[in-house]
């Protein structure tokens with residue numbers, strides 16, 4: 001297993017929709033293992049394949065992280081499809097490993113249903129209305145080329161973009 005580089009804004013790849021996984025082969029299993037290692041090292045509660053430069057519809061999440069020392073509950077969802085089943089909620093202080101040094105409140109669905117398959121190819125179905133629901137919405141957005149800063153005001157997004165461009169120029 002190895003820790004992969006995380007692609008960050010404004011890398012154009014992050015805006016590309018990903019492709020469904022057709023065969024869960026050795027290569028995909030290895031990608032998932034590397035994604036997990038990368039997420040735990042960051043650390044983060046979720047990661048989409050595109051964030052490590054892989055053009056595949058895969059998300060991993062672990063919301064047990066940080067709750068208890070050493071506790072892990074990795075969930076892998078391949079080719080997820082999401083539907084919003086209930087109203088809206090404000091996700092406070094959302095952040096993203098691909099959007100360093102920035103956090104913002106984001107409007108999200110209050111409840112969701114997700115369908116996909118796990119790493120063994122078994123169908124999974126998740127219904128949630130809690131923190132994990134928000135994490136799933138965030139990660140599945142990545143598969144559609146959407147970052148959380150695409151869901152905030154244009155003014156705030158512009159401020160962040162300018163800050164990043166300035167930092168890149170200084171480097």
Ligand code: NI
Pocket residue numbers: 095096097098138139142
């Ligand atoms: Ni993210």
